[in-house]
Amino acid sequence: MKLFAVNGSRFASLSSLGALTLSAGWAVAWSVGLFVPTGSWPVRLALLGVGVGLSGGCMALWIGLQKRRCLAARRHFEAICELDFCGLSIGDAMQPPAPLPTGHPLESVSRRLLDVYRDCIQRMQELKHTRTAWEIRYRRAVTEHERIKSIFSGLAEPILAVDDFGDLVLANAAVEELLHFDSNNPQQRALDRLVHCEKLVALFAATSQRKTSGRRDEEIEIADETGQTRWYRVTADKVTAQGEKDETVAAESGSVVAVFRDISEQKVLQRRNAEFVSAVSHEMKTPLAGIKAYVELLVDGDAEDEETQEEFLQVINSQADRLERLVDNMLNLARIEAGVVKVSKETRSLNELLEEAANVVQPAAEKKQIRLATELSPMYLGVLADRDMLLQSAINLLSNAVKYTPDGGTVTLRSRMEDGRVRFEVEDNGVGLDEEDCRRVFEKFYRVSKDKDMAGGTGLGLPLAKHIVEDVHGGTLAVESTPGQGSIFSVTMPDAGQLT
Amino acid sequence: MPPKCPAAQKEQLEKTMPKRILLCDDEIHILRAAEFKLKRAGYDVRTANNGEEAWQAVGQQMPDILITDYQMPRLDGFGLVQRLRANPETEHLPVLMLTAKGFELSHEELAERWNVIAVIAKPFSPRELLQSVNEILEVREPAAT
Structure with missing residues (x-):
């Protein structure tokens, strides 16, 4: 239908052109006939032929010119359509390919089209810059993540982090070994299911529920796989993303990170210290008890004869000596242990x-x-x-x-x-x-x-x-x-x- | 006068006889000081140097009260109390504990679970020890010296 329509239109145009050429030829012949005596038909016909020929030539010239302009416009717009928006710069857009002839009726359309084209190029450039910036940020974030992960993995101290839903976010190898779980298991992320230590889970929950950030310390006894226990001071801290506009990041503001410090040695030292103080106290009290008891017996007059009094005084003396020996020995021992004793x-x-x-x-x-x-x-x-x-x-x-x-x-x-x-x-x-x-x-x-x-x-x-x-x-x-x-x-x- | 029945005679005899105290401590001077004070007050005092000796002494003659140290060789004061409480004949024997031990000793547990009447801390006053013994044995007047 379209083809027919195109052909029909061309036929109509050719018929119109033929009629126009004949009319023009007749008009030329008639005009010449006003000034030239026209008595015979051959003359008249010749004049008509000259007229038709002249007007036909003019028409052909005009059609040729129009066709040339159309072809120029076609080449111009086809070149624009074939432009690559992504591969050209703004400078390319300032010099359009196959320019239109001056005064071409489609010149304004072309100008507007080129404006749009330049605008698109500019936006494309901006988008490319933005994309590059995001790619750099993304690479940096990935590098940073890997670096932190590598630092965490290498840390001897166990470190564990959960989000505000109590799901595991980060765990280093030390904490996995300590609490016997696998942090790479995607099926099981909930801390209270991964870790079988109620005090630890409670510490995380309590820290997460706090409205402000702040450290909480707790001493927790954790058993290893053989059942032997060690003491850890667990410092749990709430991680708040202050000033973070991104909603997803802000939502993680209830995250808690905890660091475990092994204080078993410290506990043993504390216990030994307490035992030592208790032993010292016991050893000092024993001679003191003797001194005090015999002094009281003497004061109360319980020792009536001189012999008994002498005996009691000797006991007091010997117990005082014992106390002195104890203090001397303790000081000697302390000096040697502290390395302050002079050795020659x-x-x-x-x-x-x-x-x-x-x-x-x-x-x-x-x-x-x-x-x-x-x-x-x-x-x-x-x-x-x-x-x-x-x-x-x-x-x-x-x-x-x-x-x-x-x-x-x-x-x-x-x-x-x-x-x-x-x-x-x-x-x-x-x-x-x-x-x-x-x-x-x-x-x-x-x-x-x-x-x-x-x-x-x-x-x-x-x-x-x-x-x-x-x-x-x-x-x-x-x-x-x-x-x-x-x-x-x-x-x-x-x-x-x-x-x- | 009609003769007194044997039970009444025994009771009278017990009233007039001095109360028996068993003292147990590995520190000889402590033992001597406490023994001296209690003997002067008229008590029948016997001594032992450790828990084992005290256990044997209790078996030979039941004292009216046991005063024992806590930390001793062979058998300590706590072990001795455990043995006493496990035996029906000695489970109600009044026990006073005399010790230089500090915080590691639970006075409440000793009192509630092992029926130790009092824990007296060293250094101690022989005078106060005598008062405590008098109160426990309900001796208002000191026995004859």
């Missing part, structure tokens, strides 16, 4: 030191009819030692042996060179120690089997000796024992010859 090491004869120690302990041994035997090496044994301190540790070991040996027993002091090291040992045939006693005998205030004969002990003699031998002199102090048969406390120290 010189190469000395071990045997001379041991003989001196034996002389100090001899009276106490005699009091209990204990034989103090010395079997010292005939060789010179050199040790690089602080004289007073090593002497103190030897005295402590000998006194301890005398205390735990029943009346009439034997304490033997030996020295020798063994495996390139200097060794001395104190052997007794006393009550002996069981396995646990051997393990704990060097703990402060640890008492193995206290009885009335060792009331003067402070519970610090052996720990002090161990500190002196091991921490100050780099030696070793060990114990071997058989319950009921006795114990051997042995000290080994580097040979002074090797040190110099």
Whole structure:
């Protein structure tokens, strides 16, 4: 139909053009006939032919010109239509392809079309800039996320974050290992299902429900897979996206991040401190109790005769001495532990030191009819030692042996060179120690089997000796024992010859 | 005069006999001070150096009251109280605890669960110890010295 219509229109146009040409030719012939005598038909016809020819030529010229303008417009608009909006710049838009002839009726249409075209180019450029900016931000965010993730994964301290719905957002490897869960499981994100620790879940919930940000600390005991527990201080903090315009980010403002710090060692230290204070208090109160009780008996006049009064005064004196020894030992131990004690090491004869120690302990041994035997090496044994301190540790070991040996027993002091090291040992045939006693005998205030004969002990003699031998002199102090048969406390120290 | 019946005689005898106290402590000077004060007040005082000795002493002769230290070798004061309470013959024996132990000792548990009448802290006053013993044994007048 369209084709027919086009052909029909062209036919109509050609017919019209033919009629117009004939009319023009007749009009030309008629006009010429007014001035030229026209008597004959041939002349008239010739004039008509000339007229038709002239007007036809004019028409053909006009049609040719029109066709040329149409073709120029067609090329112009086709070129515009084929333009690539994405690949051209504003500069390209200022110089349109195949320009229209001057005065062309479609010039204004073309101008407007080019304006639109330039506008589109400009918008396209803006969009390209915006897209580039977003791509940069996105890449930065991804890099940042990966960096934070990598830092979190590498942290030794467990870290856990949840959103305000209580779903897992972030968890590092340390927290997964601690709480035994897999954070990569997309099916299970709810914290209260992943973690089987009510106190921890409650801490997260309480922190999330707070309206303001602020840290909450809680000490939580967490069991590992073997059932052994460790103490953690969990610091939970609410994450608020302040000034964030994005609604989705703002909605996550109830997120909570928690850091776990292992405080098991601290707890053990606290417990040991408390036990130590309790032990010190007990050891100080015992002689104080004696002093106070006997003073009161004297004040109340309960001791009527001089002999009893003398006895009570002696008890008070001995208990005061005991208290003094306890305080001295505690201070010595504290000084050595704190490293503030002045140590002056010189190469000395071990045997001379041991003989001196034996002389100090001899009276106490005699009091209990204990034989103090010395079997010292005939060789010179050199040790690089602080004289007073090593002497103190030897005295402590000998006194301890005398205390735990029943009346009439034997304490033997030996020295020798063994495996390139200097060794001395104190052997007794006393009550002996069981396995646990051997393990704990060097703990402060640890008492193995206290009885009335060792009331003067402070519970610090052996720990002090161990500190002196091991921490100050780099030696070793060990114990071997058989319950009921006795114990051997042995000290080994580097040979002074090797040190110099 | 009609002769008194044996029960009445026994009761009279018990009234006139000094009350028996068992003292248990591993610190010999503490033992001596408390023993001295209580003996002067007329009590029949026996001593033990640890829980085991005290347990044996209770088996030989039942005291009217036991005064014991807490921390002792072989058998401590708490172990001794547990043994006493597990035995029907000694479950009601009045016990006073004398100790230098601090916060780690639960006085409430000792009183409520183990029926320890009082826990006296060291350093202690022998005078106050005697008063407590008098109150527990309901001795208004000190026994004859």
